[in-house]
Amino acid sequence: MINALTRTVLKGTLSKLLKEKWQLAMWLVIPMMMAALFSLMSGSDGNAKPSGILLITDNDDSFLSQMFVRTFSQGPLDDMFTLKKVKKDEGQTIMSAGDASVWLTIEKGFTQNFVDNKPTTLRLVKNPSQNILPKIAETMVTALADSGHYIQLLFSKELKQFDNLITGKDISDTQMAVMSVQIKHTVDLLEKQLFPPQIQAKKKVKTDESKKTESKHSFMYMMFPGILFMSLLFSAQGMAQDFWKDKSQGILSRLLSSPTGLKHYFTGKLLSAIIIFTLIAVLLSFLGVWMFNINNQKLLIIIPWVVLSGIAIWSFLLFFTLKLPTKKSANLVTEGMVFPLMMLGGSFFPFDSMPKAMVAIGEKLPNGYLLQSFNSWFIKEQALWVLLTPALMALGFILVFFFVNQKTTQQFARNK
Amino acid sequence: MIEIKNLSKTFGTFEAVKDISFTASTGQIFGLLGPNGAGKSTTINCISGLVNATSGSVSINNFNIATQAVKAKQSLGIVPQELALYDDLSAHENLSFWGSAYGLSGKTLENRIQEVLLDVGLESRQKEPVKQFSGGMKRRLNFACAILHKPSALLLDEPTVGVDPQSREHLLQATIKLKEAGTAVIYTTHYMEEAERLCDQLLIMDKGQVIAAGTVEALRQQMGERDLITLKGRYQEGANMQLLEDIGAQVLELSHQEVRILIPEASKCLTQVLKSVAQIGKVHQVNIQQANLESLFIKLTGRALRDAA
Numbered sequence: 001m002i003n004a005l006t007r008t009v010l011k012g013t014l015s016k017l018l019k020e021k022w023q024l025a026m027w028l029v030i031p032m033m034m035a036a037l038f039s040l041m042s043g044s045d046g047n048a049k050p051s052g053i054l055l056i057t058d059n060d061d062s063f064l065s066q067m068f069v070r071t072f073s074q075g076p077l078d079d080m081f082t083l084k085k086v087k088k089d090e091g092q093t094i095m096s097a098g099d100a101s102v103w104l105t106i107e108k109g110f111t112q113n114f115v116d117n118k119p120t121t122l123r124l125v126k127n128p129s130q131n132i133l134p135k136i137a138e139t140m141v142t143a144l145a146d147s148g149h150y151i152q153l154l155f156s157k158e159l160k161q162f163d164n165l166i167t168g169k170d171i172s173d174t175q176m177a178v179m180s181v182q183i184k185h186t187v188d189l190l191e192k193q194l195f196p197p198q199i200q201a202k203k204k205v206k207t208d209e210s211k212k213t214e215s216k217h218s219f220m221y222m223m224f225p226g227i228l229f230m231s232l233l234f235s236a237q238g239m240a241q242d243f244w245k246d247k248s249q250g251i252l253s254r255l256l257s258s259p260t261g262l263k264h265y266f267t268g269k270l271l272s273a274i275i276i277f278t279l280i281a282v283l284l285s286f287l288g289v290w291m292f293n294i295n296n297q298k299l300l301i302i303i304p305w306v307v308l309s310g311i312a313i314w315s316f317l318l319f320f321t322l323k324l325p326t327k328k329s330a331n332l333v334t335e336g337m338v339f340p341l342m343m344l345g346g347s348f349f350p351f352d353s354m355p356k357a358m359v360a361i362g363e364k365l366p367n368g369y370l371l372q373s374f375n376s377w378f379i380k381e382q383a384l385w386v387l388l389t390p391a392l393m394a395l396g397f398i399l400v401f402f403f404v405n406q407k408t409t410q411q412f413a414r415n416k
Numbered sequence: 417m418i419e420i421k422n423l424s425k426t427f428g429t430f431e432a433v434k435d436i437s438f439t440a441s442t443g444q445i446f447g448l449l450g451p452n453g454a455g456k457s458t459t460i461n462c463i464s465g466l467v468n469a470t471s472g473s474v475s476i477n478n479f480n481i482a483t484q485a486v487k488a489k490q491s492l493g494i495v496p497q498e499l500a501l502y503d504d505l506s507a508h509e510n511l512s513f514w515g516s517a518y519g520l521s522g523k524t525l526e527n528r529i530q531e532v533l534l535d536v537g538l539e540s541r542q543k544e545p546v547k548q549f550s551g552g553m554k555r556r557l558n559f560a561c562a563i564l565h566k567p568s569a570l571l572l573d574e575p576t577v578g579v580d581p582q583s584r585e586h587l588l589q590a591t592i593k594l595k596e597a598g599t600a601v602i603y604t605t606h607y608m609e610e611a612e613r614l615c616d617q618l619l620i621m622d623k624g625q626v627i628a629a630g631t632v633e634a635l636r637q638q639m640g641e642r643d644l645i646t647l648k649g650r651y652q653e654g655a656n657m658q659l660l661e662d663i664g665a666q667v668l669e670l671s672h673q674e675v676r677i678l679i680p681e682a683s684k685c686l687t688q689v690l691k692s693v694a695q696i697g698k699v700h701q702v703n704i705q706q707a708n709l710e711s712l713f714i715k716l717t718g719r720a721l722r723d724a725a
Binding site for chain 2: 003004007009012249251254255258260
């Protein structure tokens with residue numbers, strides 16, 4: 001049976017919170033927004049992939065020039081560059097507007113000069129406002145030019161005979177066979193220099209099964225528990241501040257003069273925190289189901305775990321809130337605590353992408369410890385019992401802080 | 417009944433309350449009178465258990481506030497000097513909150529809420545959020561929150577500070593009603609007229625000490641059948657007042673701008689008084705009034721209440 005005051009405090013706190021819809025929304029939206037931004041910044045697999053437009057003006061329009069251009073649409077470069085063929089004037093306009101990363105111009109006679117072992121020009125115009133993509137394009141063009149130079153050195157004779165092929169004319173089967181044999185002879189001659197005996201190194205990689213499973217999840221999935229905990233930290237800090245609001249309105253000191261008012265007030269606040277954390281857990285879990293197709297049965301673990309963690313975090317932050325001498329200092333300090341707790345506790349970045357020293361600290365923080373334990377089950381897919389010890393630890397933590405904070409509230413109410 | 421014995425409270429080296437003893441009986445309004453900083457609020461805080469007394473004891477209906485806090489607080493109501501209300505909740509919600517803090521619930525609580533709203537004249541505004549209330553209405557609601565559980569002992573700490581005349585009247589009437597119902601009330605104020613109108617017993621405090629105590633009548637008698645003359649003007653400080661004393665006046669105060677004297681039948685000897693005062697300065701304004709508690713405070717401390725505040 002819940003005491004009448006506890007019930008009133010519970011009702012009052014929830015009703016006040018529902019009136020402050022923006023605050024509630026922020027507790028949910030900010031973590032999701034931050035996760036989405038991190039995800040966008042890092043790419044879905046956690047690695048950054050810049051992309052841009054590569055303008056091509058191919059004045060030669062030959063087999064070799066086309067082959068050269070196709071290099072930029074192969075492999076990883078394909079993700080980075082969107083190729084766009086342009087005339088000189090159009091290219092000039094686009095580059096002047098800064099709408100492309102690089103502009104490559106292949107001069108007329110490029111192939112013929114290459115075959116004739118004559119100098120040829122590739123003109124690369126880089127967008128000065130960009131850094132990464134123009135450098136990648138420049139490196140690529142330089143590498144291709146070097147390769148072309150070595151081909152000219154080694155196969156100049158054969159290239160002469162390729163002339164027809166390169167310039168788009170038909171060549172006979174006999175010509176093709178002769179060229180092939182000549183190239184083979186040259187390669188055979190250079191084989192010892194080109195392909196020295198290799199030392200065959202056997203590389204045995206010890207695979208960690210738990211890490212293997214991580215890779216199958218998307219970055220957002222791995223961030224999901226962090227988002228939940230980020231939301232818990234924001235809401236716990238906000239709810240702890242409620243004590244100061246009530247104190248400044250004279251509620252707590254007046255409750256102190258009632259028979260058992262402060263005790264029931266504290267219980268009411270605890271119950272409202274449990275309800276708010278449940279609400280957050282349910283809303284975000286269903287978002288998880290929708291986004292990551294999380295198994296419904298997992299919700300039976302996720303929701304209680306989030307609530308348990310929320311209460312532990314609330315108790316922790318409340319302790320500091322009650323100990324600080326003014327409303328302003330309590331707000332500043334606890335707000336200042338929330339961001340390092342998020343950062344070190346794995347809410348901004350998954351623990352696996354954090355430096356070891358940071359992980360060592362983060363794991364010792366209440367939110368970090370509980371998040372790391374949760375990840376063992378949720379991401380690394382370890383057996384459910386891995387949560388048993390952390391759950392008992394969290395319960396113990398909550399119990400200790402319940403008595404400490406209840407007692408501290410008395411002193412807090414007394415202080416002017 | 418509220419019984420205070422040898423109560424002292426020290427904050428560091430500062431003695432806020434020094435060895436005070438008094439009893440507020442059932443159906444009686446006991447006034448604590450004194451300027452700001454006299455120790456009235458500290459005394460109230462010690463009685464309500466907000467502050468632990470350094471020495472002495474406080475009992476409410478024979479329950480010691482320090483050792484039997486829950487029982488003592490059950491029959492105690494307090495109207496703190498500072499408002500203790502949720503601004504964003506309605507008057508009804510606030511009353512519901514405070515009623516439940518004293519164990520009321522359900523229909524009993526609802527009935528009491530309607531009764532006290534009627535007592536303080538807020539029944540038509542009960543659904544409105546408190547933030548829309550005037551200062552006086554908030555004070556009335558603050559008062560109502562303290563009497564929901566029908567306390568047999570009530571502490572009122574300057575309940576009429578900064579309120580409009582209408583609200584003040586509501587509060588004073590409600591206090592009288594409680595007294596008539598048998599509540600023991602301790603009423604702190606620095607408004608003399610309120611104290612004179614309401615209180616059966618008075619205790620005048622200054623600098624943490626009791627400087628006078630008794631019924632209003634007994635305290636008035638300490639002044640004798642004398643009038644208080646206040647002469648505003650420009651005077652030489654420290655001037656010889658022998659002339660005034662020679663005509664039977666008691667000089668309470670002589671400052672650069674004001675002379676206050678007590679004298680029997682002031683209207684008859686006003687000419688003599690003015691002649692005497694003219695020797696030490698120039699009179700601009702004269703005010704004659706019957707001696708009151710303020711005169712007593714001046715007599716005992718040498719300062720006016722407002723100056724002390």
